Amino acid sequence: MRVLVTGGHGMVGRAMQAERPAEIAEVHFASTKDGDLRDVAACRALFERIRPTHVVHLAARVGGVWENTRYIAEFFFDNVRININVLEESRRTGVRKVVSLLSSCVYPDGAALPLRERDLHAGEPHVSNFGYAYAKRMLDVQSRAYAQQYGGSYVCLIPNNLYGPHDNFDLESSHVIPAMIRKIHAAKTGGEAAVLWGDGSPLREFTYSHDLAAALWWALFKYEGGPLNVGTNEEVSIRTAAETICAALGYDAARLVWDTSRPKGQHRKPTDTSRFREAVKLPSTPFARGAAETVNWYVANFPRVRGVPAS
Numbered sequence: 001m002r003v004l005v006t007g008g009h010g011m012v013g014r015a016m017q018a019e020r021p022a023e024i025a026e027v028h029f030a031s032t033k034d035g036d037l038r039d040v041a042a043c044r045a046l047f048e049r050i051r052p053t054h055v056v057h058l059a060a061r062v063g064g065v066w067e068n069t070r071y072i073a074e075f076f077f078d079n080v081r082i083n084i085n086v087l088e089e090s091r092r093t094g095v096r097k098v099v100s101l102l103s104s105c106v107y108p109d110g111a112a113l114p115l116r117e118r119d120l121h122a123g124e125p126h127v128s129n130f131g132y133a134y135a136k137r138m139l140d141v142q143s144r145a146y147a148q149q150y151g152g153s154y155v156c157l158i159p160n161n162l163y164g165p166h167d168n169f170d171l172e173s174s175h176v177i178p179a180m181i182r183k184i185h186a187a188k189t190g191g192e193a194a195v196l197w198g199d200g201s202p203l204r205e206f207t208y209s210h211d212l213a214a215a216l217w218w219a220l221f222k223y224e225g226g227p228l229n230v231g232t233n234e235e236v237s238i239r240t241a242a243e244t245i246c247a248a249l250g251y252d253a254a255r256l257v258w259d260t261s262r263p264k265g266q267h268r269k270p271t272d273t274s275r276f277r278e279a280v281k282l283p284s285t286p287f288a289r290g291a292a293e294t295v296n297w298y299v300a301n302f303p304r305v306r307g308v309p310a311s
Contacts, residue, residue, distance in 0.1 A: 003027040003220070004050050006037060006086055007058030012101070014166040015213035016056065028052070030059075038078055043085040047093050056216055057086050057100040057139075061132075063173040065265075068129035076131030083139040087154070091146055097153040099219045100143060102227065104160045104271050106133045114272040117158070117227045140227055155223055157215065160231040160271050164209030164290065165297035170307030177206060177291070180242050181249075181298050182308070188251040195257045198264025200239025205270055207231035208290035214282050223279065229271045236287050238264075244288050248295035 001024060007013050008029025017029055028050050035042035037059050061078040068075055083100070090098050107115045108123030120140065125133035143154035163177035171179055180196060187194035207230075215230045236244075239258075246253040298305060 001026070001054055002050065002052050003054045003056065004047070004052035005029045005056045005058060006082075007031075007060065010058060011164055011166045011168070011209050012058050012162065012212055012216070015164060015209040016058075016216060019210055019213040019217060021217055037085055038081040040085055043089050044092075047089040051093060052090075053096050054220060055086065055090050055095050055098045056220060057083070057098055059086065060101070060136075062168075064175050064179070065128050065263075067173040068132050072129070072131035074131075075129070076135045079132060079135035080138060083135065083142060087139075087142050087146055091150050091152070095152065097220065098143070098155070099216060099223075100139050100154070100156045101216070102136045102139060102156050102158045103133075104158055104229070104269065105129055106136045106140075106158070107269075107271075113268060114270040115229070116272045117229055117275070120158075120227055144226075153224060155219060155225065156227045157212075157219055157223075158227055158229045158271070159212050159215075160205040160207055160229075160273075162207055162209055162212060162231075164294050166209075166306065167294070168307045169298070169305050174307055176204070176238065177241065177245075177294070178307070180245050181295055184242070184245050184249055184251050184256075185295075185298065185302070187255070188249055193255045193257045194242075194251070195259050196238075196242055197259055197262035198238065199258050199260050200237060200242060200264075201267065202238050202265050203235040203268045203270075204238065204241070205232050205235055206241065206287050206290070208285040208287075208293075211283065211285050211290075215276070215280075218280050218282065228276055228279075229273045230276045231271065231273055232284050232287075233270070233273050233277075234284070234287060235268070235270060241287070241291070244291045245295060248292040249299070 009031035035046045109126040147154045167178040169178045184194045243253040
Protein backbone atom coordinates (compact mmCIF):
# COMPACT_ATOMS: atom_id res chain seq x y z
CA MET A 1 0.00 0.00 0.00
CA ARG A 2 1.37 3.35 -1.08
CA VAL A 3 -0.78 6.22 0.20
CA LEU A 4 -0.86 9.78 -1.11
CA VAL A 5 -2.51 12.38 1.11
CA THR A 6 -3.26 15.60 -0.76
CA GLY A 7 -3.37 18.67 1.45
CA GLY A 8 -1.11 16.67 3.72
CA HIS A 9 0.39 19.67 5.53
CA GLY A 10 -2.89 21.32 6.53
CA MET A 11 -4.67 20.87 9.83
CA VAL A 12 -6.26 17.51 8.99
CA GLY A 13 -3.19 16.30 7.10
CA ARG A 14 -0.97 17.03 10.12
CA ALA A 15 -3.43 15.16 12.33
CA MET A 16 -3.31 12.20 9.93
CA GLN A 17 0.46 12.20 10.25
CA ALA A 18 0.12 11.99 14.02
CA GLU A 19 -2.55 9.26 13.84
CA ARG A 20 -0.85 7.23 11.09
CA PRO A 21 -1.29 3.46 11.61
CA ALA A 22 1.98 1.63 12.13
CA GLU A 23 1.14 -0.99 9.49
CA ILE A 24 1.24 1.54 6.64
CA ALA A 25 4.85 1.61 5.53
CA GLU A 26 4.69 4.26 2.81
CA VAL A 27 2.69 7.48 3.05
CA HIS A 28 3.37 10.68 1.13
CA PHE A 29 1.86 13.82 2.67
CA ALA A 30 1.82 16.28 -0.23
CA SER A 31 1.67 20.05 0.15
CA THR A 32 1.46 22.93 -2.30
CA LYS A 33 5.26 22.74 -2.55
CA ASP A 34 4.81 19.38 -4.28
CA GLY A 35 2.69 20.92 -7.01
CA ASP A 36 -0.36 23.08 -7.68
CA LEU A 37 -3.20 20.58 -7.99
CA ARG A 38 -5.26 23.11 -9.95
CA ASP A 39 -2.77 22.57 -12.78
CA VAL A 40 -3.19 19.37 -14.81
CA ALA A 41 0.52 18.97 -15.54
CA ALA A 42 1.56 19.53 -11.94
CA CYS A 43 -1.03 17.09 -10.63
CA ARG A 44 0.01 14.49 -13.20
CA ALA A 45 3.68 14.91 -12.30
CA LEU A 46 2.88 14.30 -8.61
CA PHE A 47 0.98 11.10 -9.37
CA GLU A 48 3.67 9.89 -11.77
CA ARG A 49 6.32 10.43 -9.08
CA ILE A 50 4.44 8.83 -6.19
CA ARG A 51 2.43 6.17 -8.07
CA PRO A 52 0.01 5.75 -5.17
CA THR A 53 -2.24 2.74 -4.71
CA HIS A 54 -4.54 4.68 -2.34
CA VAL A 55 -5.38 8.40 -2.05
CA VAL A 56 -6.82 10.47 0.78
CA HIS A 57 -7.95 13.69 -0.88
CA LEU A 58 -7.93 16.63 1.54
CA ALA A 59 -6.62 19.42 -0.68
CA ALA A 60 -9.05 22.31 -1.13
CA ARG A 61 -9.29 26.06 -1.10
CA VAL A 62 -11.12 26.81 2.14
CA GLY A 63 -12.05 29.86 4.19
CA GLY A 64 -14.60 31.44 6.49
CA VAL A 65 -17.92 33.02 5.52
CA TRP A 66 -16.41 36.40 4.61
CA GLU A 67 -13.81 34.98 2.23
CA ASN A 68 -16.24 32.44 0.74
CA THR A 69 -18.66 35.23 -0.10
CA ARG A 70 -16.08 37.69 -1.41
CA TYR A 71 -14.33 35.13 -3.64
CA ILE A 72 -17.27 32.85 -4.37
CA ALA A 73 -16.43 32.28 -8.04
CA GLU A 74 -12.76 31.60 -7.31
CA PHE A 75 -13.71 29.11 -4.59
CA PHE A 76 -15.87 27.25 -7.10
CA PHE A 77 -13.31 27.36 -9.91
CA ASP A 78 -10.27 26.38 -7.84
CA ASN A 79 -11.98 23.54 -5.99
CA VAL A 80 -13.56 22.07 -9.10
CA ARG A 81 -10.16 22.05 -10.82
CA ILE A 82 -8.44 20.44 -7.84
CA ASN A 83 -11.06 17.71 -7.54
CA ILE A 84 -11.29 16.92 -11.24
CA ASN A 85 -7.51 16.65 -11.55
CA VAL A 86 -6.98 14.48 -8.44
CA LEU A 87 -9.73 11.99 -9.28
CA GLU A 88 -8.77 11.83 -12.95
CA GLU A 89 -5.12 11.15 -12.15
CA SER A 90 -6.23 8.56 -9.60
CA ARG A 91 -8.21 6.81 -12.33
CA ARG A 92 -5.49 7.15 -14.94
CA THR A 93 -2.76 5.70 -12.72
CA GLY A 94 -4.84 2.82 -11.38
CA VAL A 95 -5.38 3.98 -7.79
CA ARG A 96 -7.45 1.34 -6.01
CA LYS A 97 -9.26 3.60 -3.52
CA VAL A 98 -9.85 7.33 -3.05
CA VAL A 99 -11.27 8.78 0.18
CA SER A 100 -12.32 12.42 -0.29
CA LEU A 101 -13.38 15.01 2.25
CA LEU A 102 -16.52 17.10 1.77
CA SER A 103 -18.01 19.56 4.27
CA SER A 104 -21.32 19.87 6.13
CA CYS A 105 -21.80 23.27 4.45
CA VAL A 106 -22.71 21.43 1.24
CA TYR A 107 -26.13 20.58 2.66
CA PRO A 108 -29.19 22.51 1.41
CA ASP A 109 -30.07 25.68 3.24
CA GLY A 110 -33.17 24.97 5.28
CA ALA A 111 -32.81 21.17 5.13
CA ALA A 112 -34.52 19.17 7.85
CA LEU A 113 -32.41 18.66 10.98
CA PRO A 114 -30.36 16.73 11.74
CA LEU A 115 -28.68 16.82 8.34
CA ARG A 116 -28.80 13.38 6.71
CA GLU A 117 -26.69 12.08 3.85
CA ARG A 118 -29.75 11.34 1.70
CA ASP A 119 -30.51 15.10 1.58
CA LEU A 120 -27.10 16.14 0.25
CA HIS A 121 -28.44 17.22 -3.17
CA ALA A 122 -32.03 17.97 -2.11
CA GLY A 123 -31.92 21.76 -2.48
CA GLU A 124 -29.80 24.88 -2.86
CA PRO A 125 -26.89 25.42 -0.43
CA HIS A 126 -26.67 28.61 1.60
CA VAL A 127 -26.17 31.70 -0.56
CA SER A 128 -23.05 32.77 1.35
CA ASN A 129 -20.91 29.86 0.13
CA PHE A 130 -22.75 28.22 -2.74
CA GLY A 131 -19.62 28.29 -4.94
CA TYR A 132 -17.60 26.17 -2.52
CA ALA A 133 -20.62 24.02 -1.64
CA TYR A 134 -21.41 23.12 -5.25
CA ALA A 135 -17.75 22.34 -5.95
CA LYS A 136 -17.78 19.91 -3.03
CA ARG A 137 -21.08 18.42 -4.19
CA MET A 138 -19.52 17.81 -7.59
CA LEU A 139 -16.75 15.87 -5.86
CA ASP A 140 -19.44 13.45 -4.67
CA VAL A 141 -20.94 13.33 -8.18
CA GLN A 142 -17.55 12.69 -9.78
CA SER A 143 -16.75 9.99 -7.22
CA ARG A 144 -20.00 8.13 -7.94
CA ALA A 145 -19.62 8.53 -11.70
CA TYR A 146 -16.04 7.22 -11.70
CA ALA A 147 -16.93 4.23 -9.52
CA GLN A 148 -19.83 3.37 -11.82
CA GLN A 149 -17.98 3.69 -15.12
CA TYR A 150 -14.40 2.76 -14.23
CA GLY A 151 -14.73 0.60 -11.13
CA GLY A 152 -12.53 1.05 -8.09
CA SER A 153 -13.54 2.60 -4.81
CA TYR A 154 -14.36 6.31 -4.43
CA VAL A 155 -15.90 7.32 -1.10
CA CYS A 156 -16.61 10.67 0.55
CA LEU A 157 -16.74 11.67 4.22
CA ILE A 158 -18.67 14.73 5.45
CA PRO A 159 -17.29 16.20 8.69
CA ASN A 160 -18.94 18.86 10.79
CA ASN A 161 -17.03 21.92 12.11
CA LEU A 162 -13.34 21.12 12.50
CA TYR A 163 -10.68 22.61 14.76
CA GLY A 164 -7.27 21.68 16.13
CA PRO A 165 -3.53 22.37 16.00
CA HIS A 166 -2.15 23.66 12.67
CA ASP A 167 -5.45 25.39 11.85
CA ASN A 168 -5.62 28.65 9.90
CA PHE A 169 -5.74 31.62 12.33
CA ASP A 170 -6.11 34.40 9.76
CA LEU A 171 -8.98 36.63 10.94
CA GLU A 172 -10.35 37.16 7.44
CA SER A 173 -10.32 33.53 6.27
CA SER A 174 -10.43 31.39 9.42
CA HIS A 175 -13.34 29.52 10.95
CA VAL A 176 -14.90 30.35 14.31
CA ILE A 177 -12.67 28.44 16.76
CA PRO A 178 -9.27 29.64 15.47
CA ALA A 179 -10.66 33.16 15.08
CA MET A 180 -11.80 33.22 18.70
CA ILE A 181 -8.51 31.77 19.94
CA ARG A 182 -6.55 34.47 18.14
CA LYS A 183 -8.84 37.31 19.27
CA ILE A 184 -8.94 36.23 22.91
CA HIS A 185 -5.19 35.58 23.03
CA ALA A 186 -4.54 39.04 21.54
CA ALA A 187 -6.94 40.63 24.04
CA LYS A 188 -5.21 38.96 26.95
CA THR A 189 -1.78 40.00 25.66
CA GLY A 190 -2.93 43.59 25.14
CA GLY A 191 -5.01 43.85 28.30
CA GLU A 192 -8.12 44.58 26.25
CA ALA A 193 -11.68 43.34 25.84
CA ALA A 194 -12.14 40.61 23.21
CA VAL A 195 -14.86 41.54 20.69
CA LEU A 196 -16.66 38.55 19.16
CA TRP A 197 -19.36 38.44 16.48
CA GLY A 198 -23.05 37.80 17.19
CA ASP A 199 -24.59 37.01 20.55
CA GLY A 200 -23.00 33.62 21.20
CA SER A 201 -26.29 31.72 21.13
CA PRO A 202 -25.90 29.48 18.02
CA LEU A 203 -25.08 25.83 18.61
CA ARG A 204 -22.41 23.94 16.67
CA GLU A 205 -20.83 20.49 16.61
CA PHE A 206 -17.04 20.82 16.79
CA THR A 207 -14.90 17.83 15.82
CA TYR A 208 -11.26 17.67 16.86
CA SER A 209 -8.92 17.20 13.89
CA HIS A 210 -7.29 14.07 15.35
CA ASP A 211 -10.70 12.39 15.64
CA LEU A 212 -11.36 13.08 11.96
CA ALA A 213 -7.90 11.76 11.12
CA ALA A 214 -8.74 8.47 12.82
CA ALA A 215 -12.01 8.31 10.85
CA LEU A 216 -10.15 8.89 7.57
CA TRP A 217 -7.68 6.09 8.27
CA TRP A 218 -10.61 3.81 9.17
CA ALA A 219 -12.42 4.72 5.94
CA LEU A 220 -9.33 4.01 3.87
CA PHE A 221 -9.22 0.46 5.24
CA LYS A 222 -12.84 -0.37 5.98
CA TYR A 223 -15.55 1.89 4.53
CA GLU A 224 -17.36 1.30 1.26
CA GLY A 225 -20.51 3.21 0.42
CA GLY A 226 -22.02 6.59 -0.26
CA PRO A 227 -21.28 9.90 1.47
CA LEU A 228 -20.98 9.48 5.24
CA ASN A 229 -21.38 12.08 7.98
CA VAL A 230 -18.54 11.75 10.49
CA GLY A 231 -17.68 13.57 13.69
CA THR A 232 -19.04 14.44 17.07
CA ASN A 233 -22.69 14.80 18.05
CA GLU A 234 -21.87 17.13 20.99
CA GLU A 235 -23.51 20.53 20.44
CA VAL A 236 -21.73 23.50 22.00
CA SER A 237 -22.93 27.09 21.94
CA ILE A 238 -20.58 29.71 20.52
CA ARG A 239 -20.68 31.46 23.90
CA THR A 240 -19.67 28.26 25.73
CA ALA A 241 -16.90 27.68 23.19
CA ALA A 242 -15.59 31.21 23.80
CA GLU A 243 -15.73 30.76 27.58
CA THR A 244 -13.89 27.43 27.26
CA ILE A 245 -11.15 29.15 25.27
CA CYS A 246 -11.01 31.91 27.89
CA ALA A 247 -10.49 29.31 30.62
CA ALA A 248 -7.69 27.63 28.65
CA LEU A 249 -5.97 31.00 28.11
CA GLY A 250 -6.52 32.31 31.64
CA TYR A 251 -8.62 35.22 30.36
CA ASP A 252 -11.62 36.57 32.25
CA ALA A 253 -14.70 35.61 30.22
CA ALA A 254 -16.58 38.52 31.79
CA ARG A 255 -14.50 40.82 29.55
CA LEU A 256 -15.91 39.30 26.35
CA VAL A 257 -17.93 41.77 24.25
CA TRP A 258 -20.54 40.37 21.87
CA ASP A 259 -21.06 42.59 18.81
CA THR A 260 -24.69 41.90 17.96
CA SER A 261 -24.51 44.13 14.90
CA ARG A 262 -22.50 41.33 13.29
CA PRO A 263 -24.16 38.16 11.92
CA LYS A 264 -24.49 35.25 14.31
CA GLY A 265 -25.29 32.56 11.73
CA GLN A 266 -27.87 29.77 11.79
CA HIS A 267 -29.00 28.76 15.26
CA ARG A 268 -28.39 25.03 14.77
CA LYS A 269 -27.22 22.76 11.95
CA PRO A 270 -26.52 19.35 13.53
CA THR A 271 -25.57 16.38 11.37
CA ASP A 272 -26.90 12.85 11.74
CA THR A 273 -23.80 10.71 12.38
CA SER A 274 -25.72 7.57 13.33
CA ARG A 275 -24.53 5.53 10.30
CA PHE A 276 -20.92 6.36 11.15
CA ARG A 277 -21.36 5.49 14.82
CA GLU A 278 -23.05 2.21 13.98
CA ALA A 279 -20.19 1.29 11.64
CA VAL A 280 -17.23 1.96 13.93
CA LYS A 281 -16.44 2.87 17.52
CA LEU A 282 -13.75 5.56 17.53
CA PRO A 283 -12.77 7.94 20.33
CA SER A 284 -14.53 11.31 20.41
CA THR A 285 -12.58 14.10 22.08
CA PRO A 286 -14.75 16.27 24.35
CA PHE A 287 -14.70 19.88 23.22
CA ALA A 288 -13.19 21.19 26.47
CA ARG A 289 -10.18 18.90 26.11
CA GLY A 290 -9.70 19.48 22.38
CA ALA A 291 -9.99 23.24 22.82
CA ALA A 292 -7.40 23.22 25.59
CA GLU A 293 -4.99 21.19 23.45
CA THR A 294 -5.49 23.56 20.52
CA VAL A 295 -4.97 26.64 22.71
CA ASN A 296 -1.82 25.15 24.22
CA TRP A 297 -0.46 24.43 20.75
CA TYR A 298 -1.28 27.97 19.60
CA VAL A 299 0.43 29.60 22.59
CA ALA A 300 3.49 27.36 22.28
CA ASN A 301 3.90 28.15 18.57
CA PHE A 302 2.78 31.80 18.45
CA PRO A 303 3.50 33.78 16.33
CA ARG A 304 4.74 31.04 13.99
CA VAL A 305 1.26 29.84 13.15
CA ARG A 306 -0.61 29.86 9.87
CA GLY A 307 -2.52 33.08 9.29
CA VAL A 308 -0.59 35.25 11.75
CA PRO A 309 1.65 37.76 9.94
CA ALA A 310 5.35 37.56 10.70
CA SER A 311 6.41 40.46 12.89
